[in-house]
Each structure stands twice: as structure tokens, then as C-alpha cells.
Amino acid sequence: MGAEECRPLGFLIGLPFAVVALFLSLIGAVVWILGTVLSCLCPCCICCAGLANLAVSLIKLPIKVIRWFTHQIPC
Template identity: 75%
Template sequence: MGECRPLGFLIGLPFAVLALLLSLVGVVIWIIGSTISCICPCCVCFAGLANLAMDLIKLPVKVIQWFIGQIPC
């Protein structure tokens, strides 16, 4: 990714901000899910919920990378 594509970054920025808000929700879900799965290991569904929350946390970076990749050279 040695090329600079500022247009893709600027277009994707509002969507990345929305994804950032979703990632904050993901942080809360991850903390709750991790705590519950540590307290009661029989609750496997909470571990899956924590993994889903990690995907939400990574979402802003994925959104920006997707928008930058859509802009041709």
C-alpha cells in the first residue's frame, strides 16, 4: 500500500466514523462477553459473542481500507 489515495480516505471518513461508533459498542460487548465466559465457561455462546465484538472493533480500519481500494490510481 505504497500509493497515496487521499480521495478514497476522504470519501470513506464519514463511514469510518459511523463504524467507530459501532466499534465502541463492540468494546462494551467484548468486555461483557469475556467476563461472562471467564466466570462461567459453560456459556460457549458468550465466547462467540466476544469474537463478533472483535470484528466490530476492527470495522473502522476495514471500512477505510475498502474505500481506499475502490479508488483507481
């Protein structure tokens, strides 16, 4: 059994968690849009920039979850 045959198993195991992460990334996208609009309207609000950075991390979450689960499968 080679490395090519067992990696899809990690993908399938991680899929439900990636779906949850996908919903979190959608929330992150909304927060990112709101944070960007608020930081453009009021540049003195530095917290909006931090909020936008947090939202970008949420948007990248599904990819990170799938990669983590894929790499956990020993081959």
C-alpha cells in the same frame, strides 16, 4: 496524476462511514468486555465466546472500511 495523489481522496470519501464504524467498534468493545467477563464467570456458556469474537470483528471495522474505500479509488 499518480497513485499517491488520488489515495487521500478515498480516505476522505470513506471518512464518514469510518466514523459510523468507529461507533460500532465502541459498542463492540463494550460487548467484548461483557462477553469476556461472562465467559470467565461461567465457562459453560459457549455463546459468550462467540459473542466476544463478534465484538472483536466490530472493533476492527473502522480500519476495514477505510481500507476498502481507499482501494476503490481507481488510479
